[in-house]
Amino acid sequence: MSSSIFFDISAGAYIVAMIIYVAFLVVKNRTVGIIATTMTIFGFVMQSTALVMRWVTSFHFWASSNPESGYIESLLRAAPLRNLYESLIFFVWSLICIHLIIEFKYKNRSLGAFVTPIAALALLFIDVSGTAKEIQPLIPALQSNWLLFHVLLSFLGYAAFGVSFGAATAYIVTVTESKTEKTYIFWSIMIGIFLTILIAMGIDFLSLSVAERAELIRSHFLKATFRSESGGVVTASWIVSIAFTFAIWNFGIGLKKVLAGLSLTTEMLDDITYKSIAIGFPLFTIGGLIMGAIWANSAWGKYWTWDPKETWSLITWFVYALYLHARFVGGWRGKRVAILAIVGFIAVIFTYLGVNLVLSGLHAYGSG
Amino acid sequence: MGEKEKKDIFESTWKFFASVKLAIFLLIILATTSIVGTIVEQQAEPAKNLELLSKLFGDTAAPTVYNIFAKLGFMDMYGSWWFVGFLVLFSINLIICSIDRFPKTWRLINTPQRPLSENAIKSMPVRKEATFNAKLNTAKDEFLNTLKASKYHVLEATEDNSIQLYTQKGRYARLAVYVVHLSIVLIFIGALIGIRFGFKGYLNLPEGRSSDSAYLSPTEPIPLDFVIKCNWYDTKYYADSDTPREFQSEIVIIENGKEVMKKVIEVNDPLVYKGITFYQANYGMLSSTAAGQFILDITPNGGQQNTVRLPYGGSFEIPGTGIKGTIVDFSTALTRDRYTGELKTYSEMMVNPAIAINFEMPNGEKFTGWILKRYPDTGILPGGHKIKFVDNWGIEYTGLQVAKDPGIWFIYTASILMGLGLYICFFISHRKIWVNIANDKKSVRISIGGSTNRNRLTFEKEIDKLLSHAAKAIEGRAPQK
Numbered sequence: 001m002s003s004s005i006f007f008d009i010s011a012g013a014y015i016v017a018m019i020i021y022v023a024f025l026v027v028k029n030r031t032v033g034i035i036a037t038t039m040t041i042f043g044f045v046m047q048s049t050a051l052v053m054r055w056v057t058s059f060h061f062w063a064s065s066n067p068e069s070g071y072i073e074s075l076l077r078a079a080p081l082r083n084l085y086e087s088l089i090f091f092v093w094s095l096i097c098i099h100l101i102i103e104f105k106y107k108n109r110s111l112g113a114f115v116t117p118i119a120a121l122a123l124l125f126i127d128v129s130g131t132a133k134e135i136q137p138l139i140p141a142l143q144s145n146w147l148l149f150h151v152l153l154s155f156l157g158y159a160a161f162g163v164s165f166g167a168a169t170a171y172i173v174t175v176t177e178s179k180t181e182k183t184y185i186f187w188s189i190m191i192g193i194f195l196t197i198l199i200a201m202g203i204d205f206l207s208l209s210v211a212e213r214a215e216l217i218r219s220h221f222l223k224a225t226f227r228s229e230s231g232g233v234v235t236a237s238w239i240v241s242i243a244f245t246f247a248i249w250n251f252g253i254g255l256k257k258v259l260a261g262l263s264l265t266t267e268m269l270d271d272i273t274y275k276s277i278a279i280g281f282p283l284f285t286i287g288g289l290i291m292g293a294i295w296a297n298s299a300w301g302k303y304w305t306w307d308p309k310e311t312w313s314l315i316t317w318f319v320y321a322l323y324l325h326a327r328f329v330g331g332w333r334g335k336r337v338a339i340l341a342i343v344g345f346i347a348v349i350f351t352y353l354g355v356n357l358v359l360s361g362l363h364a365y366g367s368g
Numbered sequence: 369m370g371e372k373e374k375k376d377i378f379e380s381t382w383k384f385f386a387s388v389k390l391a392i393f394l395l396i397i398l399a400t401t402s403i404v405g406t407i408v409e410q411q412a413e414p415a416k417n418l419e420l421l422s423k424l425f426g427d428t429a430a431p432t433v434y435n436i437f438a439k440l441g442f443m444d445m446y447g448s449w450w451f452v453g454f455l456v457l458f459s460i461n462l463i464i465c466s467i468d469r470f471p472k473t474w475r476l477i478n479t480p481q482r483p484l485s486e487n488a489i490k491s492m493p494v495r496k497e498a499t500f501n502a503k504l505n506t507a508k509d510e511f512l513n514t515l516k517a518s519k520y521h522v523l524e525a526t527e528d529n530s531i532q533l534y535t536q537k538g539r540y541a542r543l544a545v546y547v548v549h550l551s552i553v554l555i556f557i558g559a560l561i562g563i564r565f566g567f568k569g570y571l572n573l574p575e576g577r578s579s580d581s582a583y584l585s586p587t588e589p590i591p592l593d594f595v596i597k598c599n600w601y602d603t604k605y606y607a608d609s610d611t612p613r614e615f616q617s618e619i620v621i622i623e624n625g626k627e628v629m630k631k632v633i634e635v636n637d638p639l640v641y642k643g644i645t646f647y648q649a650n651y652g653m654l655s656s657t658a659a660g661q662f663i664l665d666i667t668p669n670g671g672q673q674n675t676v677r678l679p680y681g682g683s684f685e686i687p688g689t690g691i692k693g694t695i696v697d698f699s700t701a702l703t704r705d706r707y708t709g710e711l712k713t714y715s716e717m718m719v720n721p722a723i724a725i726n727f728e729m730p731n732g733e734k735f736t737g738w739i740l741k742r743y744p745d746t747g748i749l750p751g752g753h754k755i756k757f758v759d760n761w762g763i764e765y766t767g768l769q770v771a772k773d774p775g776i777w778f779i780y781t782a783s784i785l786m787g788l789g790l791y792i793c794f795f796i797s798h799r800k801i802w803v804n805i806a807n808d809k810k811s812v813r814i815s816i817g818g819s820t821n822r823n824r825l826t827f828e829k830e831i832d833k834l835l836s837h838a839a840k841a842i843e844g845r846a847p848q849k
């Protein structure tokens with residue numbers, strides 16, 4: 001059986017879990033919370049199965065075309081971290097894994113509503129960007145253990161940063177007192193944009209399934225709305241999304257009231273934000289920057305070339321370094337550092353996808 | 369200027385460079401300005417960026433914006449005086465700040481821990497209290513055992529009616545931050561050494577040829593003090609496809625006329641000799657096939673296989689058959705056009721090489737056929753004779769990246785230090801614990817106090833565990849007393 005069916009099941013489970021987690025915030029019913037967690041665990045098991053299956057398939061694929069390659073080498077070369085699709089899947093897997101650990105450690109489910117949307121966004125993106133899902137042969141530059149560990153550790157780091165983003169968002173929502181605060185404007189608009197993109201990708205996804213799926217559809221990202229061929233649709237999308245963001249801004253303060261009734265304390269959210277960054281920062285430094293540089297050096301003899309992908313990783317690193325210093329030695333507290341944690345993850349998303357989508361990528365993933 | 373004023377100026381300058389505010393400012397500046405260079409293409413032809421700027425600012429404004437950007441150094445931003453200036457400031461900041469704070473940290477590490485009054489313990493950041501029905505020494509032993517079991521090195525202070533156990537762990541973890549900062553400085557040093565004493569060049573070496581220099585640009589050779597030769601270059605493909613699987617060259621180093629090293633290099637597996645590294649970077653076709661050779665395995669039906677190397681236009685005979693062949697054409701990538709059915713070459717690169725051979729049979733009959741390297745079946749002649757197109761040689765060159773970077777050792781060292789430093793910094797904390805055990809009528813009164821420089825919640829759990837372990841042990845011993 002193909003692994004893709006399990007991937008589809010897990011993606012569905014995560015999206016359903018997201019909806020249930022949000023419902024849990026509103027109704028605060030224990031049973032609803034348990035269902036959300038169960039759904040997430042189910043998705044996680046399905047996804048783990050799919051990852052292993054894909055690994056096995058890749059292994060046979062690699063071993064048959066590289067008969068001189070040993071068992072361990074084949075296993076490493078076949079690790080499902082070889083292109084944009086697989087790395088996104090792995091990102092979601094690690095994000096959910098860390099989320100489940102936190103949920104059990106802190107015995108609190110409320111964070112689910114902030115973390116599962118990140119997973120949903122990534123999963124929808126896979127389907128609507130037209131990222132190739134097939135197992136592809138590995139071109140020579142990508143046949144490197146350094147690259148493998150680079151990708152593995154960076155994505156674990158990104159997942160930790162994703163959790164810190166969720167916790168920091170919950171934090172600033174919780175501490176907001178009134179609609180006139182600048183932070184309120186910041187988070188309500190941010191959530192507005194976030195949800196707009198989520199919904200727009202959902203529309204892409206629905207319109208995609210009626211379009212011809214057999215053919216390789218590349219770059220469907222936001223094609224049904226903002227990047228539509230019809231000018232009317234584009235204008236309408238903008239108007240609707242601005243109205244939507246405005247509505248979130250107008251009614252968003254309600255979210256604060258919803259959160260206020262939960263056992264989420266600001267100290268706990270701050271602690272989760274910091275802990276995830278404390279885990280993510282070393283992983284990202286070692287995996288993202290150092291191993292990336294070593295890989296580049298072993299492949300091309302240049303460890304740093306200031307290409308956009310590298311530079312954006314560095315920017316991300318600067319932002320998190322800023323977070324650590326502002327918080328521990330600069331005396332920054334509360335909202336300001338939470339905003340830094342949020343900005344950090346926006347930089348992560350840009351490093352990860354923006355460079356390929358917006359700036360033409362020179363990086364290997366650019367073709368994905 | 370008086371001595372005092374000089375001192376003041378020195379002090380305020382020092383303070384400025386030691387401040388974390390400056391670090392925060394520089395991090396913000398570096399992060400935001402770096403963005404520009406990811407949008408404007410670096411070291412590109414002006415036309416490219418003009419086009420980009422027209423998209424962003426409109427056609428009329430673009431040239432003006434371009435000029436302003438060029439003046440600001442945005443077109444080669446990461447090497448511009450101001451960006452480098454910020455990096456220099458950043459490292460000065462880092463160094464001075466670390467020097468400024470180091471003595472205090474060193475003192476924190478080395479000041480011996482002292483016993484505290486019970487009241488001081490009761491007001492520590494992390495604290496716990498309990499009373500047990502036990503003897504003073506019993507309680508002491510059990511706390512001592514529990515602490516020792518968690519690898520604490522415990523000191524004791526005894527007074528008339530009380531005993532205090534005090535201990536600390538992980539104090540050297542406080543140095544980890546300095547290791548991280550030092551590693552950043554080492555990276556800067558490594559980069560500077562690389563720029564000053566290293567080079568990045570290239571060398572395109574045709575199969576069978578050798579060279580005693582690499583090139584920075586076509587007009588700037590860098591002499592090597594040895595000779596490098598390319599025996600052969602080869603691209604391997606995934607079965608029957610045009611997706612490359614491996615780029616390989618066999619490289620030989622020759623010194624004083626002697627072969628001293630030979631290696632097949634691949635992407636991600638370079639050759640290093642005398643501090644100079646040769647990377648498999650690319651490959652290409654020579655403009656002429658004049659020096660090329662085609663290697664064919666010729667096997668008459670039922671006969672012995674023999675190998676020939678032929679130039680373009682060269683002829684051979686299939687032994688014992690009287691069939692003659694002449695190479696009359698060559699294609700780097702042969703395919704049949706999907707619509708017209710005609711044969712054509714679809715790539716300039718050696719993707720799917722083929723040779724056309726004109727055969728002359730003993731009876732004078734002539735015909736021409738294509739033999740493809742990828743499909744050996746194309747070389748089976750009527751009559752069962754086989755011509756296998758094994759390889760071609762002397763038509764391609766291997767593209768080598770040639771780099772010398774003595775600074776790389778600093779980078780590697782710094783990487784290891786940074787990894788270790790970050791790990792220790794985030795996951796090992798400096799914890800201090802005081803346990804005061806005092807006689808209180810018939811029972812003992814325990815006060816535990818502790819402090820940690822990070823991971824407070826984890827530490828609180830540790831203290832809880834300490835108390836509950838010791839409590840279990842004390843209560844377990846209670847009946848025997």
Ligand code: HEM
Pocket residue numbers: 318321324325328329386387388391458461462465466469473545548549552790793
């Ligand atoms: C991007 C470069 C830098 C990195 C990666 C870095 C890394 C770190 C890390 C990981 C910590 C520990 C933070 C924590 O306690 O959670 C730290 C602390 C610190 N950093 Fe940096 N740092 C950088 C640049 C700087 C600069 C330029 C300064 C200059 C003022 C500085 C000053 C400090 C100080 C004063 C501390 C606190 C040390 C202490 O706890 O005693 N850092 N740094």
